[in-house]
Amino acid sequence: MAALSDQLLVVAIMAYLIAMVCHAAEYAFGSRGAVGRAATRELVTAGGGGASVTTEAEVVVAETPRRAALAGRAAVGALVVAALAHLGCVLSRGVADGRVPWGNMYEFVLAVTFVGSAAWLVVLARRPAVRHLGLFIALTEVLLLGLAGMVLYTPITPLQPALNSYWLAIHVTAAVVASGIFLVGFVSAAMYLIRLGYDEGRPGFPFTLGARVPAADALERLTFRLNAFAFPIWTFAVIAGAIWAESAWGRYWGWDPKETWAFISWVVYAGYLHARATASVKRSTAAWIVVVAWATMLMNLFGVNLFFSGLHSYAGVK
Amino acid sequence: MAAVDERTAPTEAPPPSAGRIHPLLALLRNSWRQLTSMRTALILLLLLALAAIPGSVLPQRPVNADEVTRYAAQHPRLAPLLDRLGAFDVFASPWFAAIYLLLFVSLVGCIVPRLRDHVRALRAAPPAAPRRLDRLPQHAALSDHDGDVSAIAAALRRRRWRVAVRGDAVSAEKGYLKETGNLLFHFALVGVLVGVALGSWYGWHANRLLVAGADTAFCNGLQQYDQYGLGYRVDGSDLPRFCLELTDFAAEYQPSGQAKSFRAIAALDADGSPARSVSFSVNHPLRLGGANVYLIAHGYAPVVRYTDRYGQRQETVAPFLTQDDMLTGEGVAAFPDANVDPKTGQRAPRQQVVFEGLYLPTAPDRGPFVRSTFPAERSPALNIVAYRGDLGLDAGIPGSVYRVDQHQVETGRLKQVGSKLLRVGQSWTLDDGTTVEFVGTRPWVALSVRHDPGESIVLGSVVMLLAGLMLSLTGKRRRVWFRVGPSPTSGRSTLVEAGGLPRTDYPAFAEEFAQLIRDVETSGKG
Numbered sequence A: 001m002a003a004l005s006d007q008l009l010v011v012a013i014m015a016y017l018i019a020m021v022c023h024a025a026e027y028a029f030g031s032r033g034a035v036g037r038a039a040t041r042e043l044v045t046a047g048g049g050g051a052s053v054t055t056e057a058e059v060v061v062a063e064t065p066r067r068a069a070l071a072g073r074a075a076v077g078a079l080v081v082a083a084l085a086h087l088g089c090v091l092s093r094g095v096a097d098g099r100v101p102w103g104n105m106y107e108f109v110l111a112v113t114f115v116g117s118a119a120w121l122v123v124l125a126r127r128p129a130v131r132h133l134g135l136f137i138a139l140t141e142v143l144l145l146g147l148a149g150m151v152l153y154t155p156i157t158p159l160q161p162a163l164n165s166y167w168l169a170i171h172v173t174a175a176v177v178a179s180g181i182f183l184v185g186f187v188s189a190a191m192y193l194i195r196l197g198y199d200e201g202r203p204g205f206p207f208t209l210g211a212r213v214p215a216a217d218a219l220e221r222l223t224f225r226l227n228a229f230a231f232p233i234w235t236f237a238v239i240a241g242a243i244w245a246e247s248a249w250g251r252y253w254g255w256d257p258k259e260t261w262a263f264i265s266w267v268v269y270a271g272y273l274h275a276r277a278t279a280s281v282k283r284s285t286a287a288w289i290v291v292v293a294w295a296t297m298l299m300n301l302f303g304v305n306l307f308f309s310g311l312h313s314y315a316g317v318k
Numbered sequence B: 001m002a003a004v005d006e007r008t009a010p011t012e013a014p015p016p017s018a019g020r021i022h023p024l025l026a027l028l029r030n031s032w033r034q035l036t037s038m039r040t041a042l043i044l045l046l047l048l049a050l051a052a053i054p055g056s057v058l059p060q061r062p063v064n065a066d067e068v069t070r071y072a073a074q075h076p077r078l079a080p081l082l083d084r085l086g087a088f089d090v091f092a093s094p095w096f097a098a099i100y101l102l103l104f105v106s107l108v109g110c111i112v113p114r115l116r117d118h119v120r121a122l123r124a125a126p127p128a129a130p131r132r133l134d135r136l137p138q139h140a141a142l143s144d145h146d147g148d149v150s151a152i153a154a155a156l157r158r159r160r161w162r163v164a165v166r167g168d169a170v171s172a173e174k175g176y177l178k179e180t181g182n183l184l185f186h187f188a189l190v191g192v193l194v195g196v197a198l199g200s201w202y203g204w205h206a207n208r209l210l211v212a213g214a215d216t217a218f219c220n221g222l223q224q225y226d227q228y229g230l231g232y233r234v235d236g237s238d239l240p241r242f243c244l245e246l247t248d249f250a251a252e253y254q255p256s257g258q259a260k261s262f263r264a265i266a267a268l269d270a271d272g273s274p275a276r277s278v279s280f281s282v283n284h285p286l287r288l289g290g291a292n293v294y295l296i297a298h299g300y301a302p303v304v305r306y307t308d309r310y311g312q313r314q315e316t317v318a319p320f321l322t323q324d325d326m327l328t329g330e331g332v333a334a335f336p337d338a339n340v341d342p343k344t345g346q347r348a349p350r351q352q353v354v355f356e357g358l359y360l361p362t363a364p365d366r367g368p369f370v371r372s373t374f375p376a377e378r379s380p381a382l383n384i385v386a387y388r389g390d391l392g393l394d395a396g397i398p399g400s401v402y403r404v405d406q407h408q409v410e411t412g413r414l415k416q417v418g419s420k421l422l423r424v425g426q427s428w429t430l431d432d433g434t435t436v437e438f439v440g441t442r443p444w445v446a447l448s449v450r451h452d453p454g455e456s457i458v459l460g461s462v463v464m465l466l467a468g469l470m471l472s473l474t475g476k477r478r479r480v481w482f483r484v485g486p487s488p489t490s491g492r493s494t495l496v497e498a499g500g501l502p503r504t505d506y507p508a509f510a511e512e513f514a515q516l517i518r519d520v521e522t523s524g525k526g
């Protein structure tokens, strides 16, 4: 089972990679994409030249949307495959462990990224128009899973007694779910900012990406919904952690580095919800707060486990 | 996914009237408005997050005092400065307190008026219908309705709308729970702060190491603890009475040596009732009235017997501090009263004895014997160095009970007289003919005893906080109006017009409105 889990991880990463490539192709072929625009430009410049050149260029333009749509559909298919392999990877790991499969950092990242991709598929089913964000979802998944597999990988070990509690299932599951949704919320916020830059006519990367993503206000609303959905779950995760800490360590809150960063993330996300409800704060400022908030989540996920030692040092990474 | 939506901030208060108000008063009032604005709250929130960062980057005294000492030794210039800034105890520092106190003042200043407004809104009737319903985001004309105003009102009430009937018009509003939830959330934040404050004023905590055995039992009392901290409003006499004796310690390990489970078994003697056996473990503390006992760490205490030059036997149980997951222990077994002539009651100078070393519950087959290879006692061995001389205890300087005073060794007052690996039951004869025997071990546990009376307030508050948060984030406030008027066409005598206004961003309002119209229509088919 452990070997199966490891193989499924490879399958999942490959499938995310394929999804990424397909999405990238969709970008490239899309009529508003880079190639599309280059083709259009060629058409314009060639217009004064010979008739034969014009027709050639026109063919390119006419063909692109269909090819783009095909690539986009393939990308979604690859994402579904990836998510299934990912789920299989998490589940088989759980079977091999004989417990919930998030007892160390490697497993935690596996689970968070799975929730991220599941949350993304739910969003996609409800709003097919945002499909283009898939590129960045797939990219994030590949990066995080690659990191998990290469840096954090831990062989299967039984739980330490301190982790052997039903609170592990409750607290960590809530943290995993919230983090996964925050992940998608972050991608959406980043895309919103890029799209804003694109709308303002900013040149160069990454603003060129803005051409293919949904309209700014749709992205902004999606960002809010995702983060507002995840925030109570995160709140619950922190509360459950405090209840667990009370019975394991004798105090519900002790400013251990992990607790400190959970607090920081909570406060920054609360700040985002506030900012969004404050008329005098621009929506783009609020989106920047989401970016910062996600950075604090990453800090908690990777930074704290790797740089600081505390009671939460169960990461298993040496 | 829950439907979540947004709302714009409550309208800012109107600018102060330029009447004849004292300038100082005006300044105060303006500052208060500034402080209680959403913008200020946002800035203070972000500042709070920023201020917490040093608390995770720098070692913190309440979390790990040793690490602070180490840091100070490594950064002799920087550390005193940081210390003066409170950077080694960020969460108790004045500047951190300043931020959260300002934030909570802002919070109270914000929510009290909002509570008042909300109570007013709850008691007031939904506002009268605007003149032109067809200008509203949602609008419908009910062609098939008999125009009975009370039937419309009843249909709305059935769907839990708050309804007001004014003449031929019906106003209805729904979604007050959103604001209720939001206020509940913010008031619960105040509750959390109150609970935390009560805990730090009326709570206390203490730690001690407890070795198994009736002779090493302890009773709750400050002098019984290795270390303790009392809240501002607590003194030693407030501690509840109970006595605890560790009777056994049960541990299970994986073949790799990783712990599977451990459990302390103890005899508890509390409030006069007969002693009873209790057990506690990680995640399952011993909960007594007024104090909880937590199992923090565990290890072994070698029992060492020393027979001095007068043939006097002395025995000591010396807890060795656990060094690693395999429970390698490090400590000393000291005999300050050794070699006292029983006839004269005098001791020859520098004849105290101490053994320092390592205890390995499972010693490796071959040396060096410095690390245990398994946490259970499969082949226990005590690897000790013997010292004789002046332990330096008489000087009255409190030294570590887990280490030989190196100062005494350096100054030659304490001399090393050999080293030996002892198995259980083995004894070793020193150069002066005295003997030391490794009798066996007893388990010890490190206990944290705590009481936090604010805990239940904090717990209750966070439950309300979460409930309020969900109500607030999922709630949607919206209004609808119906008006019965003369029909412009000749067919029927009345026309019912309806309009709807979502007061928060609520994309699904159109569907709800359409459904509502259908319901009202069927109720009014007469």
Ligand code: HEM
Binding pocket: A269, A270, A271, A273, A274, A277, B006, B007, B008, B009, B010, B036, B037, B038, B039, B041, B045, B103, B104, B106, B107, B108, B110, B111, B181, B182, B185, B186, B189, B468, B469, B472, B473
């Ligand atoms: C301890 C500091 C605070 C925290 C952690 C906090 C947190 C939050 C959160 C998470 C929300 C969004 C969820 C909800 O709508 O219930 C919110 C909303 C809100 N907060 Fe706070 N808040 C704090 C202080 C304040 C202060 C000082 C004010 C007033 C200046 C305030 C006014 C509001 C208002 C008006 C909303 C509603 C926004 C809306 O209409 O959606 N909060 N707060």
